[in-house]
Amino acid sequence: MKHQWLSFLWAGALAWVLLGCAKSVSPAADGKFTGFVAPANFPKPVYDIPAYPVTQAGFELGRKLFYDARLSRDNTISCGSCHIQGAAFTHHGHDVSHGIEDRLGKRNAPALQNMAWYTSFMWDGGVGHLDMQPIAPIENPVEMDESLASVIAKLKASADYPPLFEKAFGSRDISSARMLQAMSQFMNMLVSANSKYDRVMRKEGDSFTADEQAGYELFKARCATCHQEPLFTNQQFMNNGIGIGPNDDKGRYDISLIEKDKYTFKVPSLRNVMITAPYMHDGRLRTIDAVLRHYAEEVQASPNLAPGLNSGGRLGIPLTANERLRIKAFLATLTDDSFIRNPAFAEQ
Amino acid sequence: MISIFLMTTLALVACKKDTAMQYDPNVKSEITLEFDNVAGDKELQLNTGSYTNASGQTFNVSLLQYFISNISLTTADGRVYTVPQLESYFLVKEQDVASQKIKLMVPEGEYTSVSFMIGVDSLRSTRPIGERPGVLDPANYPAGHEGMYWSWNAGYIFYKMEGTSAAAPADPTGNRKFRFHIGLFGGMTAPTINNIKMNTIELTANGTAKVKTGRKPVVHFLHDILKTMGGTTNVDLAANSTVMVSPFSANIANNYVKAFAHEHTHNE
Numbered sequence A: 001m002k003h004q005w006l007s008f009l010w011a012g013a014l015a016w017v018l019l020g021c022a023k024s025v026s027p028a029a030d031g032k033f034t035g036f037v038a039p040a041n042f043p044k045p046v047y048d049i050p051a052y053p054v055t056q057a058g059f060e061l062g063r064k065l066f067y068d069a070r071l072s073r074d075n076t077i078s079c080g081s082c083h084i085q086g087a088a089f090t091h092h093g094h095d096v097s098h099g100i101e102d103r104l105g106k107r108n109a110p111a112l113q114n115m116a117w118y119t120s121f122m123w124d125g126g127v128g129h130l131d132m133q134p135i136a137p138i139e140n141p142v143e144m145d146e147s148l149a150s151v152i153a154k155l156k157a158s159a160d161y162p163p164l165f166e167k168a169f170g171s172r173d174i175s176s177a178r179m180l181q182a183m184s185q186f187m188n189m190l191v192s193a194n195s196k197y198d199r200v201m202r203k204e205g206d207s208f209t210a211d212e213q214a215g216y217e218l219f220k221a222r223c224a225t226c227h228q229e230p231l232f233t234n235q236q237f238m239n240n241g242i243g244i245g246p247n248d249d250k251g252r253y254d255i256s257l258i259e260k261d262k263y264t265f266k267v268p269s270l271r272n273v274m275i276t277a278p279y280m281h282d283g284r285l286r287t288i289d290a291v292l293r294h295y296a297e298e299v300q301a302s303p304n305l306a307p308g309l310n311s312g313g314r315l316g317i318p319l320t321a322n323e324r325l326r327i328k329a330f331l332a333t334l335t336d337d338s339f340i341r342n343p344a345f346a347e348q
Numbered sequence B: 001m002i003s004i005f006l007m008t009t010l011a012l013v014a015c016k017k018d019t020a021m022q023y024d025p026n027v028k029s030e031i032t033l034e035f036d037n038v039a040g041d042k043e044l045q046l047n048t049g050s051y052t053n054a055s056g057q058t059f060n061v062s063l064l065q066y067f068i069s070n071i072s073l074t075t076a077d078g079r080v081y082t083v084p085q086l087e088s089y090f091l092v093k094e095q096d097v098a099s100q101k102i103k104l105m106v107p108e109g110e111y112t113s114v115s116f117m118i119g120v121d122s123l124r125s126t127r128p129i130g131e132r133p134g135v136l137d138p139a140n141y142p143a144g145h146e147g148m149y150w151s152w153n154a155g156y157i158f159y160k161m162e163g164t165s166a167a168a169p170a171d172p173t174g175n176r177k178f179r180f181h182i183g184l185f186g187g188m189t190a191p192t193i194n195n196i197k198m199n200t201i202e203l204t205a206n207g208t209a210k211v212k213t214g215r216k217p218v219v220h221f222l223h224d225i226l227k228t229m230g231g232t233t234n235v236d237l238a239a240n241s242t243v244m245v246s247p248f249s250a251n252i253a254n255n256y257v258k259a260f261a262h263e264h265t266h267n268e
Helices: A002-024 A056-066 A135-139 A148-157 A161-169 A176-189 A196-201 A210-222 A288-298 A321-332 B002-018 B225-229 B249-256
Strands: B028-039 B058-075 B080-082 B089-093 B101-107 B109-118 B155-165 B177-183 B197-202 B209-211 B218-224 B260-266
Touching: A056 A161, A056 A176, A135 A148, A148 A161, A148 A176, A161 A176, A210 A321, A288 A321, B028 B058, B028 B109, B028 B209, B028 B225, B058 B101, B058 B225, B101 B109, B155 B225, B155 B249, B177 B249, B197 B249, B197 B260, B218 B225, B225 B249
Parallel strands: B028 B218
Antiparallel strands: B028 B101, B058 B080, B058 B089, B058 B109, B058 B155, B109 B197, B109 B209, B155 B177, B218 B260
16 A cells, blocks of 8 residues: 555656656747747748758757767767856856867857857858858867767767657668757757847837837947847958957958958847857957947957948947946847746756 | 681671661660879879979878769760769769779760869858768768868868878978868858869760760779879978968869879770
């Protein structure tokens, strides 16, 4: 009798755990898997979603790969090590990230959000298709220092992956195409479009405060050339005048070898900007105040400075202290709590 | 009796000589394009062979591999056969003899020229991973020197040659290596350096390829690495021991596009 009672308890606990799991795997609030849904205030995605749709099993496989340290040579670092959900998938508090064996990179881990709309990836735009993106950190000696071939071999030899590939793709065969497509499915689902800004734009009942509205007007007039709505980036490469760093990182030039690209970097999205410090390609600015002060007072002349930052010899964007406060109030409306707290995007 | 036999034989020989071969363009048959890597008038021998470039520098070669893709063949009467694109990517490796023989099924006919790309076309370089099978799959390259894909500047290495030369500067390990990793497909958005090279080689002078059921013609191309080292630009291994993503890469691509020649054709 006692045993029966215990096993009943165990069954109950198990059911609770399973239900909990089942609930946490879905991006939708009601627990149902929605697939990829483009927000009403966004343009058409760049990634060919109709050709490569997101399935629940593919998404879950991609998520497991994203959080799996076996993608690194010594099995210590996963994608999620440097792309932390609570900080909009940046490496909060790190100017540059550390890979395996504490090797340091030269650039700040960018936010992972709305990648289905991106025409290029990395600060220098070196990768042109989302499927090919994970190979770069996997094979970078200062990040995961592993080869794609070796990752595939590890996955094939594992006990846990073959059934998951079968679930996602219909057979236990593990290939780089399936692995990278699954990772793209996970990354494509990382849509941040439920900030206060979005709810105001979609007229879902929210409205800006006076400061936020004033900040929005200032933002549109002074910042939006590069940080275009609704992605808050025009996806171009710009030199924002922070000055050449001690490592002489030439940014986009290393990819294109075009002189006018020297010292330019991809304009980052400002979505979730308040929670993605530190800032700039090398994480040299620790606070949003430092960023606003930079644009207002500290823009330096250097080759290929963005034209908008030089008006007749006056460098930077004029911004009074009050204006900066209002812009900050607006930027705070770009924080998307449902994105950074969505349990479906977290390590399971 | 003997004379009848002789006459019959003569008649048969005469027939064979006088009648043009009949080809059926609706039937496909085999042709092999063989890429034989040489150094001037020497066979290329990895590591052990010693060669001298146009700048008078002695060197040896430890690795040579390149993509041949987008192949098309033209017959004497002007018919062009383009190999279906996804079946038209090959990685020729000096250390792998089988990779040097590209077997294709093409319509019967007498082919007088062959066109191919050295490298991978720009469109393929922008496609999703699912459209990059076989030699285009970055997971199919062994770790280390044999990789033919740049993950950080996403694109294929079209042509890779590595070796050592006393003329090359010593690296931190004391080795005097040279490394040519030539890629760059022209960029995803803004136009950048484009080292994709097309080559059309005429076969008439040294033997057309007679593709017909029952025959196995082999078109034997030579690829002369001395011409990769010198030609339009004579490479100075002291100044250009490492050529990868740099403007100088275009000089090497302009050299090696002219380093392919037709030697002969077997029509057995």
